Amino acid sequence: MRAALFQRQPLCVECERHGVVTIATQRDHIKPLAEGGADDESNEQALCDDCHEAKSLAEALRARRRGFA
Ligand SMILES: [Zn+2]
Structure with missing residues (x-):
């Protein structure tokens, strides 16, 4: 599944x-x-690593606000 994804989208969609x-x-x-x-x-x-990290951080903050984590 991972390999198929990178075949379809070899570049970071957020950077693009x-x-x-x-x-x-x-x-x-x-x-x-x-x-x-x-x-x-x-x-x-x-x-890419940078965009994934930024998105994960935003998601973690949202989760925290919902009372998880
Ligand atoms: Zn990126």
Whole structure:
């Protein structure tokens, strides 16, 4: 599944949005599993380390506000 994703999306989709070309290294859930996202192809995207870290941090903060973690 991971290899298939990077074949489809070899570049970080978040960086691409800003016109930056970065090789993707992380498989990310667009909608976090903790927020009800599906664990399948429709809910995955390829990110670089930096974008994945920033997104994970934002998700952790949201989770904390909901009372988890
Ligand atoms: Zn990126």
